[in-house]
Amino acid sequence: MCCDHNWNKIIIVFLILILLIFSVIIIINNKENNQPNILVATAKKGDNTEERYYNY
Amino acid sequence: MQQQKKEITQKNGTTTIKFSENKIEEGNALTHQAGSDEINIHETGIYQISYQLYGVQEVTGTFNFNAILLVNDNAIQDTFNESSVIRNSTENRMTLTSTVILRLQEGDILKLSGVSIEDIIYNNARIDIEKIG
Numbered sequence: 001m002c003c004d005h006n007w008n009k010i011i012i013v014f015l016i017l018i019l020l021i022f023s024v025i026i027i028i029n030n031k032e033n034n035q036p037n038i039l040v041a042t043a044k045k046g047d048n049t050e051e052r053y054y055n056y
Numbered sequence: 057m058q059q060q061k062k063e064i065t066q067k068n069g070t071t072t073i074k075f076s077e078n079k080i081e082e083g084n085a086l087t088h089q090a091g092s093d094e095i096n097i098h099e100t101g102i103y104q105i106s107y108q109l110y111g112v113q114e115v116t117g118t119f120n121f122n123a124i125l126l127v128n129d130n131a132i133q134d135t136f137n138e139s140s141v142i143r144n145s146t147e148n149r150m151t152l153t154s155t156v157i158l159r160l161q162e163g164d165i166l167k168l169s170g171v172s173i174e175d176i177i178y179n180n181a182r183i184d185i186e187k188i189g
Contacts, residue, residue: 047074
C-alpha cells in the first residue's frame with residue numbers, strides 16, 4: 001500500500017517534468033518563429049560608379 | 057602604338073544598384089553582403105520591399121530614369137517605376153520610390169536596377185525589406 005503511494009508520486013512528478021520540458025520547447029520554438037526578418041541596406045555617392053578603358 | 061587610358065566615370069544609365077552598408081539585419085530569412093547588388097532570399101515567403109533611388113544628371117540633355125526590381129536577373133515588369141522625361145535639361149535630380157509585395161522562393165536573388173539611356177548618376181539608394189508572411 002505504501003509502495004503504491006510512492007509510485008504514484010513518482011509518476012506524477014515525472015509527468016510534471018515532461019510537461020515542463022515540452023512547455024520550454026514550445027516557448028523556444030515560438031520565440032524563433034516570431035523573430036523579425038528585416039534588411040535595410042543603403043548606397044551612397046560613389047557606390048555605383050564604373051571604370052572604363054579607352055584605346056587611342 | 058596603342059595606348060590605354062583608364063578613366064573613372066559615373067556614367068551609369070542602366071545598372072543594378074550596389075548597397076555599401078547594411079543598416080539593419082535581423083533574422084535569417086534574407087542576407088546581403090555589403091557592397092553587393094544581390095539580396096539573398098533564404099526562406100520562401102512573402103516579402104514587403106520598399107526602395108528609394110536617387111538619380112542626378114550633371115550634363116545637358118534629356119533627363120529620365122526608371123527603376124525596376126529583378127528576381128534571379130528577371131525583371132518584374134509590374135514593378136517598373138518611371139520618372140518624368142525632361143527635355144533640354146541642364147542639371148536635374150529625382151528620387152524614385154516604391155513599395156511592392158512579392159512572393160519569393162528560397163534561393164531567389166533580388167536586385168534593384170536603375171534603367172536609363174541617359175547619363176544618370178545614382179548617388180543614393182535605400183532598400184527596406186521585411187518578410188511578412
